[in-house]
Each structure stands twice: as C-alpha cells, then as structure tokens.
Amino acid sequence: MWNRNSIIGFSDNATVKLDFDDVSFKIVKYWAERTMKWFRLQGFMILKSSKNCYHVLFNRPVAWSENMRIVAWVALQSRNKGLKKWFLMQCIKQSSTLRVSKKRDKDSPRIVFKFGKQDKQIKTFIKNRHLIKECIKKM
C-alpha cells in the first residue's frame, strides 16, 4: 500500500527542469520560451503542480554541467526565490527531480502547455510519469 506521505518523482541528469513557485502562468511561459530560444532547447512542456506553482521541462538532452548552467541562468535572471532554492538542492544531489505523485493536499502535476519538439527528453519524461502513475495505481 502506498503511503501518501512519501513522495514519488522523476529524477535524471540529462533533462533541463525548472520548478517555479509563486508565479503566474504568463511569467512561467515567458521564461520557458526565452530559455528555449537562448539555449536552443528545441521545445518545452509546462506542468501545473499547484496554484501558482509550475514545472518546466525542455526537450534537448544535455550534460549535467550544462543543465545546471541553464538552471542557474534562469534562477538568476528571473529572481524567483523558490527556483533558487530548488536549484541549490539539485546541485547538492547532483540530479534534478520533479514530483509526479500527490503531495499532501496537492494533486499530482498536470500538463498545461506544450511547445516545440517533444520527441526526446519530454517523451522520456512522459513514459516515466506513466510508469510511476501505474505503480501508484497498483499500490
């Protein structure tokens, strides 16, 4: 039986991920588009994790050093406190994680916007997300 207090997420090194807290969808979309164009990340997907909290994933696979370079650039430019904190946590862990399961009163993140190519890292993420959801259902 799945204990709802434990959180299950997707974790890897090659996908550029961002976790925005306390920002509107419009701002998240602006930063996702700007980052995609600046670093040529081919495409992105936005997931809504809770009210004013969003996750962003990019399509192009990158090395860990480039991944953190991109996240640091967005954290610095956007001045989002939540993203800065999340970025530091990922640096410590040496892999970035985004939540897939429910978390206390929050529902599992849902896809709200897609743009550009979705054939590489985003495809992998969706497959893993599906696997995690299946695991939770079975439990």
Added chain:
Amino acid sequence: MVKSIAVYGTYQAKVPFKQRFWKRRKDGIRQRYWKTTKRTRRVESKGRYEFQGSGKELYQAVLKAQELMPKGFVSIPAKKFLKNPEKYGSTGTWIEKDVES
C-alpha cells in the same frame, strides 16, 4: 532504456542507540569508547531513494520503500536494492511534513 524513480520525504524510524562507555587501561588511563547497543530510538529525519531499473523492478522497489526508510541518500539499482533491502533502509513510517524535491 534505464528508468529512474525517486522516493523521498520525511520519516520516523527506529535506529540503533549508541552509548558511551569507559574502560580503565593497563597504564591507568581512563579511556572513553562508543558502542552500539541493542536498544533503538525513534528518530525523525529526511531521506531519499533513487532507483534505476526496469518497470517491474522499480515497482517492487517502490513498494518495498514504503516500509523501509532510507539510510540517508540512497542511489541504487532497483535489482540490487531488492536483493538486500535491509542493508539500505530501516523499519519506520513516512510522516506528513514538507520536504524539498
């Protein structure tokens, strides 16, 4: 392709209790030493598992992770974890508390 899943959160687990003892050496000096006793104490801590493997292995590992709390940061192939889960975790329960991803 190898898939990876992270299971994380705050938990309460029973960990072995370490106690301080003293012994009198032959040269007369009183020396302090630590020993792990049979007693356990309940601690609250944060931990995380990172499993890599195929779908079936991951499912079984995630299921096992619901009962066994990680000993710190555990990044391990699911197959290896399933062979000897007690090595990487101790009995406890996940509790409701905020945690960073």
